[in-house]
Amino acid sequence: MxxxxxxxxxxxxxxxxxxxxxxxxxxxxxxxxxxxxxxxxxxxxxxxxxxxxxxxxxxxxxxxxxxxxxxxRIKGIKITEKKNFWLIHIFSGEKWHDLVKFTLNLGIFGLENLALIPGCIGSAAIQNIGAYGLEFKDFCQYVDILCFKKHTITRINKNSCKFSYRNSIFKNQYSNQYGIISVGIKIVKTWRPIIFSSFQKYITLTNITAHNIFNLICKIRKKKLPDPKKIGNAGSFFKNPIITKKKAEKLASLYPIPFYPQKDGLIKISGGWLIENYKFKNIHIGDAAIYEKQQLVLINKKNATSQEIVKLAKIIHTCVFKKFNISLEPEIDFIGPIGKIKSSDIFELKKNKV
CATH class of the missing domain: 3.30.43.10 (Uridine Diphospho-n-acetylenolpyruvylglucosamine Reductase, domain 2)
Structure with a gap:
């Protein structure tokens, strides 16, 4: 250090x-x-x-x-209406949740499943944020980046952004010497609600509206996730692991773990379930602790240091791997004294897909 x-x-x-x-x-x-x-x-x-x-x-x-x-804090939103869709250009300093509310209030429906995700538009693209059956890449058309060496702005088409689960080219190739200036998204006018499995007991055929889904998601997120203004946290500390079908079947034969098939044939499993079912007994390091209502989230109860949070995360990572043979990969960015540090330099990460 x-x-x-x-x-x-x-x-x-x-x-x-x-x-x-x-x-x-x-x-x-x-x-x-x-x-x-x-x-x-x-x-x-x-x-x-x-x-x-x-x-x-x-x-x-x-x-x-x-x-x-x-x-x-570079802000601004420009909406262009076409016959069958809206094109929206948003500068990267706008808050994501503000964009969701703004479009909803204009009668532009489609982003409601991504309500109450913290952060700005720039990080939405970097992280390829997602929740309840949707991801940023489902709407993205392009991302404009500024090169800090040449001071030129380049438009990266969505097909070149290399979006994947909580990942993009902006986390890798364009992470240094580049900054996201703005993004373009496309929302079709024909609204089709995405009803996630956990919504079904609240949403019926008679009350499916974008506003109802928005309100429900805000209610769910507020109930299970800590408010950063009250309890320090960075959302999910770890990603939900993605593993092969073979490995998922082996795990499911041993434990009643929920899993979610992906389009590429791989299986996403619940990282929170793994942590919860290791059954840590009131574990905390100083003021660093696991959030009881959503165990993928680590919290700063009051005056935790980053070293305490990392120490707790390492214990969780090691214990989950020993019990389930699953390597939890951190979702957050680690920043050292001169810049970002790869999570693999802090954690002994092993590939899960094999």
Missing amino acids: HKKNHFCNQSLKDLNTFAIDVKAKKIIFAKTIKDLINISKMCNISNTPYIILGEGSNTLFLENYTGVVIIN
């Missing part, structure tokens, strides 16, 4: 949903593309590291950040 630098003096506690009390050398809010270019130029000239945050909702700072944290 690097020693804490004395020049890291601006607190990030209110700018990351885990509410980890770490500092940055400097925090700058960017409201325009020009701001973003000028800040990156300044950092490049002075050889200062920098990262871009939206809501800081999928992030764990491991220690003080020695560079500049750029808070993306």
